[in-house]
Amino acid sequence: MEEQVVFEIKNLKKNFGELQVLRDINMEIRKGEVVCIIGPSGSGKSTFLRCLNLLETATDGQILYEGADITAPKFAAHEYRRKVGMVFQRFNLFLNKSVMKNITVAPMALNKVEKEAAEEEALELLSKVGLKSFAGAYPETLSGGQQQRVAIARALAMHPDVLLFDEPTSALDPELVGDVLEVMRNIAASGMTMIVVTHEMQFAREVSDRVIFMADGYVAEEGTPDGIFTRPKNPRTKEFLARVLKEEEE
Amino acid sequence: MALNFGDAFVNLMPKLMSSLLVVLQITALAFILAFVLGFLIALGRLSSKKALNAILLVIVEFIRGTPLLVQCFYIYFVFPALFKLMGMSISISAVTAGILGFGLNYACYMSEVIRSAILAVDHGQVEAGLALGFKKSHVMLRFVIPPAVRNSIPVFGNYLITMIKDTSILASISVAEMLLVTKNYAAKTFQTIEAYTLLALLYLIISLPLSQVVRILEKKLNHAKR
Ligand SMILES: Nc1ncnc2c1ncn2[C@@H]1O[C@H](COP(=O)(O)OP(=O)(O)OP(=O)(O)O)[C@@H](O)[C@H]1O
Ligand SMILES: [Mg+2]
Numbered sequence: 001m002e003e004q005v006v007f008e009i010k011n012l013k014k015n016f017g018e019l020q021v022l023r024d025i026n027m028e029i030r031k032g033e034v035v036c037i038i039g040p041s042g043s044g045k046s047t048f049l050r051c052l053n054l055l056e057t058a059t060d061g062q063i064l065y066e067g068a069d070i071t072a073p074k075f076a077a078h079e080y081r082r083k084v085g086m087v088f089q090r091f092n093l094f095l096n097k098s099v100m101k102n103i104t105v106a107p108m109a110l111n112k113v114e115k116e117a118a119e120e121e122a123l124e125l126l127s128k129v130g131l132k133s134f135a136g137a138y139p140e141t142l143s144g145g146q147q148q149r150v151a152i153a154r155a156l157a158m159h160p161d162v163l164l165f166d167e168p169t170s171a172l173d174p175e176l177v178g179d180v181l182e183v184m185r186n187i188a189a190s191g192m193t194m195i196v197v198t199h200e201m202q203f204a205r206e207v208s209d210r211v212i213f214m215a216d217g218y219v220a221e222e223g224t225p226d227g228i229f230t231r232p233k234n235p236r237t238k239e240f241l242a243r244v245l246k247e248e249e250e
Numbered sequence: 251m252a253l254n255f256g257d258a259f260v261n262l263m264p265k266l267m268s269s270l271l272v273v274l275q276i277t278a279l280a281f282i283l284a285f286v287l288g289f290l291i292a293l294g295r296l297s298s299k300k301a302l303n304a305i306l307l308v309i310v311e312f313i314r315g316t317p318l319l320v321q322c323f324y325i326y327f328v329f330p331a332l333f334k335l336m337g338m339s340i341s342i343s344a345v346t347a348g349i350l351g352f353g354l355n356y357a358c359y360m361s362e363v364i365r366s367a368i369l370a371v372d373h374g375q376v377e378a379g380l381a382l383g384f385k386k387s388h389v390m391l392r393f394v395i396p397p398a399v400r401n402s403i404p405v406f407g408n409y410l411i412t413m414i415k416d417t418s419i420l421a422s423i424s425v426a427e428m429l430l431v432t433k434n435y436a437a438k439t440f441q442t443i444e445a446y447t448l449l450a451l452l453y454l455i456i457s458l459p460l461s462q463v464v465r466i467l468e469k470k471l472n473h474a475k476r
Binding site: 053055077078079080081082085086088090091092093094095096105106109110151154155158 | 372374375377378379380381382383384385386388392393396397400
């Protein structure tokens, strides 16, 4: 049975001035899929993800979300973004708000959830990410790994249909990565549609349904995790994997 | 000649107190004007409209490049004259001229404070707000302006204290503020030393506690930021 298509990306291009960052991206993302995007630095992974939630405006091409063209002029980006959560590399928590407020501010303001209900749910989310006792803390008193888990809880509180992750663990000390990946595994297991830009090859291999290798603004290769990691076809994929897997061993 | 502080105190103090009231009124109104205008200028300077930005920059640089006293003179003497040339008669009281002059002048300085405080708010928080589904204007109102204003409070406090002291220049456009009152008293009684010493002490009594309040606020804010 074919699952419903969430994103359909057609001939997506993005330039920054003269620099062509996304050259021609075509892709479909289906409901419930976990897609990992890997690739060398500067290949346009973040830019692609940012185009998906309209933090960057596509230069050309189309992005359809559940059939609606989100690149159309006058498209209501703010309403659309409520359904598409984003987790950033640098967490981006609201620094002058407590952990609790970070999580409840959007549901209360945008989904008109009552304060009590919002806080109750925030506590549930916090215990899911293993931070139940941190509701009153301020972001700057937390470790990077804790901040990132709060950021994930904040995104989940909006009940998004899709979650986008841009290298959620690459700003973290190695010993803090595991907890964040664990949380992401659980979200994936719950059936969430996820697009994850990552350098964590092990995670990509274990958790994703599909791996996309990007290079120079193109999708250079895509396939099942097993296919990409054990039988890469494109020489650039081979070279990239050989390099990162060697780095990981060191 | 014996100094007679008791006499000066009894005779001058009531006058100083009523002129202090004038000073506080001018300061309060000018400061509110400066804050509101400064905010609007800052937002205009941050907007993507290039023409607006350029016009505001010229105005800010013009006002910052001329002395406050000259600006007050301009408003008090030149504006009515200009209106007269155009066949309108407009009279501006010295107090109004002072409020406008101080308000405009301080607005320019405060706009720069607000502008840089807004720019200092980490852009990641703006993107987080947008990604959650807030409109751009709501992101500004909720996540950018509050921390920017909070972080500017100590600077605003110092501006307020400076403004209170600066109002003494309004003596030159005949505002019955404390310097003018003291000068008149000294001229009449020849108690020059007593009068000006009392005046200086009064300024000190006003500004010292205020500076202390600002210092405490600064500490609190730094602490809250962690
Ligand atoms: N706002 C911008 N203005 C100009 N150039 C940009 C901008 N954002 C990204 N770029 C450029 O676009 C290219 C792709 O950047 P992007 O961040 O998408 O790469 P990436 O694949 O995410 O890399 P990394 O693995 O280092 O995060 C880079 O050359 C980068 O310098
Ligand atoms: Mg990136």
